Amino acid sequence: METGPHMELRHLQYFAVLGETLHFGRAAERLHISQPPLSRQIALLEEELGVVLLDRTRRSVKLSAAGERFLQDAKDILASVERAKRNALTASLGHSGSLSVGFMFAAAYSVVPPITRAYTSEFPGVDVHLTESIPRLLMQDIRESNTDVAIMYPPSELEGLETRTVFSEPLVVALPAEHPLARRTGTLDAAQLRGESFLISPRVAAPYIYDAIVSHCKRCGFTPKIRLETNYQQTIVNLVGQGIGVALVHRSMKTARPINVKFRTLANPPYVDVNVTWNGLNHNPCIQTFVALSEKLGAELKPGG
Incomplete structure (x- = not known):
């Protein structure tokens, strides 16, 4: 027909x-x-x-x-x-669409706010959804493509993943305001914390930061005595203020302005990296625009946060 x-x-x-x-x-x-x-x-x-x-x-x-x-x-x-x-x-260029971003809590006090502001300003056509989680769960979400990109510590297992370091900052000592070491001036050596009770993130949740803290203490001649483990840096700092113990935390945690907490600079402090990480099989074009902007902004924030 x-x-x-x-x-x-x-x-x-x-x-x-x-x-x-x-x-x-x-x-x-x-x-x-x-x-x-x-x-x-x-x-x-x-x-x-x-x-x-x-x-x-x-x-x-x-x-x-x-x-x-x-x-x-x-x-x-x-x-x-x-x-x-x-x-x-x-x-196709990653200028519109949707992007799910997971972030660890510690990054909320450093790179997450400026990156989010800059990205949503430069790419208003992208619908950005932010979710806070712990590094272990962020890794799982990235591998299962439940989250497009994560702002977190460098991943321990890289198979199938892409990652870029966008920020680095030193650890500092968080002390109860009435602690004798809090009243001193100048740089504090981690060896002076021997015998103190430490508050720390559990290794199962965040092996990168746990290993960084424990390794630094061992280099200074002692193994930290861990009193309490909790997932979030803000919780750790708040408990320090309650006199529960001391902690090594991100320098950016100073901006939280916790009550009854004094921060002291460490001698030869360990630095912790914050990375953007994504699944190499996830072809959402918005990932690349987010990564590029994060690297650019992170370079402007360096050195040391």
């Missing part, structure tokens, strides 16, 4: 130009085709629609009532097609 001609985008383009010029010769010139093919295509378009779009005389071409209505609809369709092209290109 044979079918008649079908309307194509080029037919709408031809008619839109002709509807604007109302002159076959000028329309053909603008479209870079000769006049006879243009006339045939318009005639075929009218045949398919079953209406007269143009009132033709030897001296003039005018739009019929149907032609005026169809011209507006044709322009709307063509504009929608162009918008769809732009949207597809924008999405």
